Amino acid sequence: MKRKSIYTYGIVALVMMVCVQYTHAQGNVHQQSTTYQWPSDPLVKEKLETWRDQKFGMIIHWGLYAVPGIIESWELCSEDWISRDSTIAYDDYKKWYWGLSKKFNPVNFNPDQWSQAAKDAGMRYVVFTTKHHDGFNMFDTKQTDFKITNGPFANHPKANVAKYVFESFRKQGMMIGAYYSKPDWHSEYYWWPRNATADRNVNYDIRKNPWRWNKFKDFTYNQIGELMNEYGKIDILWLDGGWVRPLETVTDEVRAWGAAIPAWSQDIDMPRIASMARKAQPGLLVVDRTVHGPYENYQTPEQSIPKEKLDHPWESCITLGNAWGYVPNENYKSSTRVIHSLIEIVAKGGSLLLGVGPGTDGTFNDMQVQRLKEIGQWLSVNGGAIYNTRTTDYYYDKDRDTYFTAGKDNSIFALVKLKEGQAIPATVEWTGNIPAAGSRVKLLSTGATVKWKKEGDKVKVYLPASFLKQNNTYSALAFAFQK
Incomplete structure (x- = not known):
C-alpha cells in the first residue's frame, strides 16, 4: 500500500x-x-x-x-x-x-x-x-x-x-x-x-x-x-x-x-x-x-x-x-x-x-x-x-507604436501604446490618418476634446493637464476623430 x-x-x-x-x-x-x-x-x-x-x-x-x-x-x-x-x-x-x-x-x-x-x-x-x-x-x-x-x-x-x-x-x-x-x-x-x-x-x-x-x-x-x-x-x-x-x-x-x-x-x-x-x-x-x-x-x-x-x-x-x-x-x-x-x-x-x-x-x-x-x-x-470597429488601410505607425481602427460612422481611432510603467508624456505623435482640418480630436478615456496640430505628415496631440495629474501611467491612449 x-x-x-x-x-x-x-x-x-x-x-x-x-x-x-x-x-x-x-x-x-x-x-x-x-x-x-x-x-x-x-x-x-x-x-x-x-x-x-x-x-x-x-x-x-x-x-x-x-x-x-x-x-x-x-x-x-x-x-x-x-x-x-x-x-x-x-x-x-x-x-x-x-x-x-x-x-x-x-x-x-x-x-x-x-x-x-x-x-x-x-x-x-x-x-x-x-x-x-x-x-x-x-x-x-x-x-x-x-x-x-x-x-x-x-x-x-x-x-x-x-x-x-x-x-x-x-x-x-x-x-x-x-x-x-x-x-x-x-x-x-x-x-x-x-x-x-x-x-x-x-x-x-x-x-x-x-x-x-x-x-x-x-x-x-x-x-x-x-x-x-x-x-x-x-x-x-x-x-x-x-x-x-x-x-x-x-x-x-x-x-x-x-x-x-x-x-x-x-x-x-x-x-x-x-x-x-x-x-x-x-x-x-x-x-x-x-x-x-x-x-x-x-x-x-x-x-x-x-x-x-x-x-x-x-x-x-x-x-x-x-x-x-x-x-x-x-x-x-x-x-x-x-x-x-x-x-x-x-x-x-x-x-x-x-x-x-x-x-x-x-x-x-x-x-x-x-x-x-x-x-x-x-x-x-x-x-x-475596439468594439464594432474594422480595419483601416493604414493601420500601424511602427515608429510610434500606434495602431488605428475605423468606426462604422467613418470615425478613426488612434491607439497609442505606452510602455509599461512609463510616465505618460505630455504630447504624443503619429503619422498617417491625419484628422480633417478643423476637426475635433477626443481623448476617449475622459471624453475631452484635446489640442492638436499638424506638422508636415505628422499629428501632434497635447494631453490635458488634468489627465496627466490623475494618471501616473496608462496602458494605451485612445483618440477619436474624423479623417
Whole structure:
C-alpha cells in the first residue's frame, strides 16, 4: 500500500514539473490556415458580422487535468515533444490519468464568478471546453459514462457543468461557444485498446476497419447533436484537433506542423455535422480549426498574432498565463500586455480569445480576477476604439507604436501604446490618418476634446493637464476623430 502511494504521488510530482515546459511546444499549437472561404448562408454571414463586432472573449479549459494541475490531455499522447518518466509504464500512466475522474470533485464550482469576471473584463463572448482530447466530458452526454456527471461531483446541483456555464454567460448577454475536441483518446473507436497508441491520431487503419471508424463518426455526431439541441442557444461550434480531417485537405501547410499524418482519411463527415447543428442552431458559426473551407468560418492562430492585417474573420487564442488550464504557481501576463495584444489584434482585423483556467475547486483565483478587472477598467472608457470597429488601410505607425481602427460612422481611432510603467508624456505623435482640418480630436478615456496640430505628415496631440495629474501611467491612449 505504501509503495503504491509513493508511486502515484511520484507521477503527479513529475508531471507537474514538466507541464509548463511543454505547454507551448510546437506539437501542441494549431497553426493558422493560409486560405479562407467566406460562408454563403445568409444567417451565418449575419452572425459572423455580429461576432466580428465583439472583439474580446474568454476560452475556458477545465477538466481532469485541473486536479494535478498539468497540461491539458497531451501527456496521454506519445510524441517526441512530450516528456514522461521513462520508468513509468505507459499503460500505468493512462490508468492514473483517466482515474482522475474518480477524484475530480470541484465543490466550489461557480460559473457566475466566471461570467462576472468576464463581463468585468469587457469580454463579449465565451468558448467553453465541453470535451478536450482526453475524452472526459464536461456535460451530461449519453454516449459515454466518462463524464463529470458520473463521479464524485454527480450529486452536485450544477453537475452538468456546460449547461450552467452557458446559462451564466448567456445571462451576461454574451455569445456562447462550445469547444469540442474531434479526437477522443478515451473512446475505443478512436484509440482501439487492442493496439498501441503511438501518437495523436486514430491508432488503427480506417481503411481496414471501416465499421469502427463509422462508430466513431456516429459517436461524434451524437455528442455534438446533444450540445446543439439540449443546451440552449449556441452561437459558435469551436472544433479542435485539426489533424482529424479528410486526407485531401492535408496540404504542405499541415505537414509543416511536424505531426505524423496517417495514410488514410480521418474524415468525420463535417457536412453532415454542420447541417444537423445549423438545423438546431440557425446561423451557427462552425470553426473547424485549420481545415480551411466552408466549415472554418473564422481562423484561429494560437498563441500568436499575424504579422499583417487580414480582411477576413480571425481570432488569436492566447493564454492569460503560460498554460491553457490551471497549473500551480502560474505567471500571468500583465493587464497592459493583454491590452496591447488586444489593440494590435483588433487593428489587424481580429478578435482576442483569452484563455483562463479555473482551479481544481471550480473558481478563478484572485490574481486572475484582478487581471481581468484591470483590463475591463481600460476597456470601459476606451472600448469605443475596439468594439464594432474594422480595419483601416493604414493601420500601424511602427515608429510610434500606434495602431488605428475605423468606426462604422467613418470615425478613426488612434491607439497609442505606452510602455509599461512609463510616465505618460505630455504630447504624443503619429503619422498617417491625419484628422480633417478643423476637426475635433477626443481623448476617449475622459471624453475631452484635446489640442492638436499638424506638422508636415505628422499629428501632434497635447494631453490635458488634468489627465496627466490623475494618471501616473496608462496602458494605451485612445483618440477619436474624423479623417
